[in-house]
Amino acid sequence: MVLFSFLLVWNNAPAATCARVKSQPDAWVAAKTDALVTAAHAAYEDDERGGPVYGKVVSRIADTIEQCKLAEDDAFAGRYREFVEYVEAASLDQRPDHELGFKVSDRQYFEETRALVQIPEFLTDQGFLRSVSRYETLERAKSFLRQLNSARPPDDQLVFFSYKSRHLGTPDNDASYGRLLVVVPGDAGRGVPDKWVQFGVPDPGARARVRNVSVVSTLAGEDGTSNVYFKDFYRTYRRDGSITIKGRWELGYGDDNCAQCHKSGVLPVFPVDGSVRADERRAVETVNERFRSYGWPRFAGYLDETKFGPGLGSANVDERERRFGSGFGATTVARSMTCTAC
Known part of the structure; x- marks a missing residue:
């Protein structure tokens, strides 16, 4: 009886999660976007420690999208198209046979x-x-x-x-x-x-x-x-x-x-x-x-x-000043070019 009750609760957990997501989609997407940005920033600063955490965050969001069939929900997918497509693409390399992050398996790609x-x-x-x-x-x-x-x-x-x-x-x-x-x-x-x-x-x-x-x-x-x-x-x-x-x-x-x-x-x-x-x-x-x-x-x-959006540039302060002149680093534009601030 105890085992049956446990299995019943476990089986209902995804359904409860999906119900919450679909009843408050804006809040869920906002929270997951914040989690993605935070994890991505940590991975950018320290890939060795932050990279695996970012991968887990992406995988958990992708699992929810799959379990709740959110990509097949016209209302949800239509409203959050970029979010859904980004997570689906970014989570590919979390599969053991898709380490390259491509649509096909690594074996097929190399063949x-x-x-x-x-x-x-x-x-x-x-x-x-x-x-x-x-x-x-x-x-x-x-x-x-x-x-x-x-x-x-x-x-x-x-x-x-x-x-x-x-x-x-x-x-x-x-x-x-x-x-x-x-x-x-x-x-x-x-x-x-x-x-x-x-x-x-x-x-x-x-x-x-x-x-x-x-x-x-x-x-x-x-x-x-x-x-x-x-x-x-x-x-x-x-x-x-x-x-x-x-x-x-x-x-x-x-x-x-x-x-x-x-x-x-x-x-x-x-x-x-x-x-x-x-x-x-x-x-x-x-x-x-x-x-x-x-x-x-x-x-x-x-x-x-x-x-995936644009990639980050690799220009440093010296290179920017050679291009835009000395003192550029003190301008508002230069201060706005710190990608890691976001």
Whole structure:
């Protein structure tokens, strides 16, 4: 009898919740919006601790929307369309088979986009992989790339440089900020995307290996948009000295929601000051010019980016003053450009 009573109460709990939501929809949406904003702000300030909390908040709201069939309720969905669509899209990566945050499963995405995100074969050369895997031999890797360029036509030149990232480590090493970026030109007319291939590089003298290699591919369209595709790979260092590369997801390490940070697809590169050699600074300008040529990003139907709103900028105070003049930081406009205030 006690068990029956417990089950009866438990089964009625969702119904009671749905009744409250539908009787006071404005109050419920307002409360959940506040919870979302608070959790998102905490995640922005400290992703390691705040990120999981934000995920739970999104999941709980998504569960209520699903249990109460709010997306199918014409009155509710019509009044709170943006809220419902945002939560549905933002909660996708909480599913174990949707870590990328796309409409399809991770397996389906990688199967369908394999040719678009595969690392070019010449970048899997064993000598190159050994050279790019240590800071001390990085110049050898660049010499290899320069040799490749000597046999490539002017409009098909690889653009490359090494630098230090301002903010992010690699997926396998949060403390590793070294990078070698190689931009491989494509041919949109033949359906071949540009590939931005980025190798994590250990710090000078570091003994720990960095495994990650990221690929962001962009296929420009004639309508001023471009489709963007992502994949992370891991290098495996064998005892015989060979290095193999395989998808991070295929190796069982899961993946991340790439579009959460890459709302613009490829991101412009803003290296740590002084981390790019003088003879490679022009390459930084070249890749950022290429980034600006891609137009509005699309994700080939795997994600509807319009549900998320604009991404945050990365300009700091110094950069803003260079653009708008000294003293800009003291103006009302500048004070209003503090995204974290909201």
